Amino acid sequence: MNYNVSFISLGCAKNQVNCEQMMARTRDAGHTLMPTPYGSDVVVVNTCGFIDSAKEEAIANVLEMGKLKLEGQVKKILVTGCMAQRYKDEIMEALPEVDGILGTGNYADIARAVDEVMHQGKPTWFSSIHAPEDEYDRVLTTPSWYAYLRIAEGCDNHCAFCVIPSLRGKYRSRPMDNVVAEAQKLSDSGVKECIVVAQDITRYGMDWDGKRHLADLLKELCKMDFHWIRLHYLYPDEITPELIEVMAQEEKILPYLDLPIQHCNDTVLTAMNRRGNKAYLLDLFPKLKEALPGLVVRTSLITGLPGEDEEAFEELCDFLREVNLQRVGVFPFSPQEGTPAEKMERVEFEEAVRRADLLVDVQSRIMDDYNESALGEEREILCEGFDSQTQMYFGRSYAESPDIDGRVHFEAEGEVEPGTFVMVQITDTMDGELTGKMV
Template identity: 60%
Template sequence: MKELHAVNQYKVAFVSLGCAKNLVNTEQMMALCRDAGYEVVANPEGADVAVLNTCGFIDSAKSEAIDNILELSQLKSKGTLGKLLVTGCLSQRYKDELMEEMPEVDGVLGTGSYTDIVPAVESVMEGDQPTFFGDIDHTIEDGARMVSTPAYTAYLKIAEGCDNRCSYCIIPYLRGRYRSRTMESLLAEAKGLADRGVKELIVIAQDITRYGTDLYKKRMLGELLRELCKLPFHWVRLHYLYPDELDDDLIEVIASEPKILKYIDIPLQHINDKLLRAMNRRGTKAEILALLDKLRDRIPGLVLRTSLIAGLPGEGEAEFEELCDFLREARIERAGIFQFSPEEGTPAAVMPDQVDPDTAARRVELLVDLQSQVMDDFNESRLGETLEVLCEGFDPDMGCYAGRSYADSPDVDGKVFFTAAGLVPAGTFVNVRITGTEDGDLMGEIEEA
């Protein structure tokens, strides 16, 4: 790709919403702007251009994006922000409506045009209204990033898009087909992260288990992980592994590589066979239960995370109770519970037997209560254990240090709060003896060497 150099040194601020995969795209845009001569600033107030990278996955994400647009437009009204560019899934999904219905927006870029951010900034500052929508099936995923996570943690996005076509999900329509990045580019990027001091590498994609099936015509995640573990990371964390592709070879890699955390995020969504078929999910309840048993057997100390949807079309009381029984019996330590959102353009949005939203909301509350008990029981079982904890700094509200164990992924899981006699810099690994629990978090004290 031809390097672009900006004529003007504008101040550009970035706001990233949604998932970690979206954050990586934001970091790529930040690097492009930096390399073009712009000043990338942290605060939209005082910036020439604010770039809002949106999520448009479900209703709550769309609402958050709209709220952020309105907040940034207030800065424009006050004269403390120049222009507003909106990128990402919301603009890809509502490319026409955004410019027509929200005059606060000065330009939009779709998910196929992240690498057009520099010409978009130039265009909008010249008074134009850029609308860039490139091919979502052919995007540039390599290139520099301005990593915005803490210095000790970074994401490595190994693929873009999704071919799963779950009936409730809009992602393939917004992100395109599944596209693996080359091993060479990933290992080069990972080495750069390791050289800069990253200690926790989080491997992400919409579905990491299918890595390589398009590019190399075979599953290559295990081989990639073996190579990543040769780099000087302390932890390698995995998000997301789909159950139908989690084979024995990959399980062996996870079980045998000490750097790979014994923490697996497997989005299951439901357990009832009828609903799994309606969702276009591959696999059955029996196969899921057998897989979970195998994982627990092969990987001692394993912590599982999943996502579940309540209120899917066709979910009656019997199907919902089956899901509740599954949560009680499977004892999955981490679970995100979501209410079904009928997303326009997806098959599930027009399926018969739609569940009343109030009923779906009630079911979410019941599942959250069930899962909270499972999590509390798990935390109680850790009392007296000594855990390796990645310190994330001093928490003034708690009056002690905060960090995460292998069982805690950033932003989605709990924390480990601990006391220490001396200074513990952020990014340091320490051993913490667990002495208590509080609202889903663990409390402890550092074990001095």
């Protein structure tokens, strides 16, 4: 029987790809995909469970769907994703409005789960999170001009503060032939910006033969009609001279790297089971900047980690000023149950928040200086729409990744279609974002 099914995807881009795959499985089973939950037979909430704020967002969405269920707008609720994997017992006990729950090893079972709940069943399915990845189609939910290309699942890094390995399993690289075929399909469909994602893309292929194959994959992607190729989640200790050389030689690969470092203090890094040290980072960033002119680095930093005293925190502030990273997300340490860091001695959460606020102030000044340095430049902008409030078009340059880095607003004399590349001269800033005029 055909049912109306809607999806809500929360969390990271990797989770979004999983949701797109579930949508395709549901469509191919003959069900109708609904743009909103209203009128759905089944609504699927694909959750994130990485940090406390993500869990709170997931619970809020489930409760909201529960209200719609009471009103008769929704008949059944399925919960999938990382929070489902992590808190399966708690969800079924504390959220009675949930009709079924699927772990991260059961995305391929979504169509069967829809049938099950519509026949009064209550699927609670949790297969192995270490199994090879299923290969199946996607329904793209991003705008037509960009898409995420997930090249691996799971993680073998086992950072002391992180629950991802217990939610997503061991690192499994997708076969290169499959990745290339999917990328070619994206390219043929008109995708102009391919964003390569995994929990750690620098380890791609190491589970096959112990060798890194990201550089090999990038060479294949650069043969396609993508205009931009953007790289997310590279671990610093796995960036090889060969990879730097490929990134420098291939014009399609943007000089934008999402490179999570979390901290710089050696004691903290060791306690957190992070490979590399401060000296390595101080050596790496100049090499990257020399090889990739105009390089923009996004990273994440955590304040209040176990081992971070006042001196280590001041070291982190000085490090940030020295390496001058343009895009930094700062998070106070929130201990996650089941991780080694949960049991380690640390500062109070309020102190971690205070330190995070101070580090944000440091980063704000760095961002102001970066924006000031961009004034007068001409940058290629991927137009993404028109803002009726500012009466300006908006888009992104190589320096802005979608949803996390803001926009570039610009004036244009004629109409500019979304998905079009234009040249914009940067003339000013507005609320921390760049503005300019199309040239």
